[in-house]
Amino acid sequence: MAAEEHAAEHTQSAGEYIIHHLTFLANKKAGGIVDFSVIHWDSIFFSVLLAVLFGGSFYLAARKANAGVPTKFQNFVEFVVEFVDTQVKDTFHGTTKLIAPLALTIFCWVLLFNVMDMLPVDLLPAVGKSFGVGYLKVVPSTDVNVTFALSITVFLLIIYYSIKMKGVGGFLGEFAFNPFKSKNMVLQLLIMPINLIMEVVPFVARPVSLSLRLFGNLFAGEIIFLLLALMTLQGFAQLTSVGGWLGVLAHFVLGFAWAVYHILVILLQAFIFMMLTIVYLSMAHEHH
Amino acid sequence: MDLSHIYGMTVLAVGIIFGMGAFGTAIGFGVLGGRFLEGAARQPELMPVLRVQMFVVAALVDAVAFIGIGFALFFTFANPFVAAAQTAAQAAGAQ
Numbered sequence: 380m381a382a383e384e385h386a387a388e389h390t391q392s393a394g395e396y397i398i399h400h401l402t403f404l405a406n407k408k409a410g411g412i413v414d415f416s417v418i419h420w421d422s423i424f425f426s427v428l429l430a431v432l433f434g435g436s437f438y439l440a441a442r443k444a445n446a447g448v449p450t451k452f453q454n455f456v457e458f459v460v461e462f463v464d465t466q467v468k469d470t471f472h473g474t475t476k477l478i479a480p481l482a483l484t485i486f487c488w489v490l491l492f493n494v495m496d497m498l499p500v501d502l503l504p505a506v507g508k509s510f511g512v513g514y515l516k517v518v519p520s521t522d523v524n525v526t527f528a529l530s531i532t533v534f535l536l537i538i539y540y541s542i543k544m545k546g547v548g549g550f551l552g553e554f555a556f557n558p559f560k561s562k563n564m565v566l567q568l569l570i571m572p573i574n575l576i577m578e579v580v581p582f583v584a585r586p587v588s589l590s591l592r593l594f595g596n597l598f599a600g601e602i603i604f605l606l607l608a609l610m611t612l613q614g615f616a617q618l619t620s621v622g623g624w625l626g627v628l629a630h631f632v633l634g635f636a637w638a639v640y641h642i643l644v645i646l647l648q649a650f651i652f653m654m655l656t657i658v659y660l661s662m663a664h665e666h667h
Numbered sequence: 668m669d670l671s672h673i674y675g676m677t678v679l680a681v682g683i684i685f686g687m688g689a690f691g692t693a694i695g696f697g698v699l700g701g702r703f704l705e706g707a708a709r710q711p712e713l714m715p716v717l718r719v720q721m722f723v724v725a726a727l728v729d730a731v732a733f734i735g736i737g738f739a740l741f742f743t744f745a746n747p748f749v750a751a752a753q754t755a756a757q758a759a760g761a762q
Contacts, residue, residue: 394744397744398744398745401744401745412747588730588731588734591730591734591737592726592729592730592733592734594734594737595730595733595734595735595736595737595738596729596733598736598737598740599733599736599737599740602740602744647722647725647726648726650723650726651723651726651727654723
């Protein structure tokens, strides 16, 4: 009977497996859609780890930079920095010195988040289980909280630079007097509500879309990896039948195809996040 | 407690979200790719530059479809409506 209980414990259904993989290592269960007392330890751990990895290695490369005989890693760092610098120079027409390092940080950090999705899904959670950690989600950008943290920070920077460059009056005036302007004060006051709606909605949609775009892409990618594995693989017993081998072959082909497409998605989403940050901050510096 | 109605409606909703996202994205990519090919045919020396910009715009076109997929998968695996119905049934049963 103990063996049966043991076996019943271990055979999860497909739904349970997926839900297990979608659960964060949190301090308590969320009491609703919005619960600010919940902390996702695994997201925090991996984000900080990747930030230290990125910051530390780039700092070391800069410290040990050798102009005459560059090392391979120094070459790589210079390539990335030049790439981001070109994008910033092409798009940003202000003088703020924060933009290029911010763009570099966003690009490299989001790219490192996304690259964690290339590891096999069960690998790090299995390591975690041997340390007694029940749930582990290793890709921080599949956590809405992480992507919103990045995009809300960018949103606050947009507001900060708008007010710094245009003043509070100029910043609010942009919402009230665009896109419909009029010389007549009475007409302008009547048009103001329409202007407010037409300007505030895209303004607030920017951080929301910035964060949910990254989240949706990575979340969907992770789920499709899980579903491909669940649909085609059924454990070592399948290796005894022809149908089982076809399943393994199907998993290899489909998994490979999706993984290759996912590499493109990873790079592209990090690049888009960086580009949109630069574009929004450039718009914050400009006058209409 | 009969959750079949909620499950059925959720499945329909997920199907519609996926389908309409795919529909819009397909048309968007078709127009985008067509314009890229036109531009590349007029000025072949600009093809690398145009290709980079095409990928940038492709990620933006994809965005809302993927946001929809994110929500649809959330409804599939962690259905908040089922959770709400279960807590309501528990509260009613406890009374």
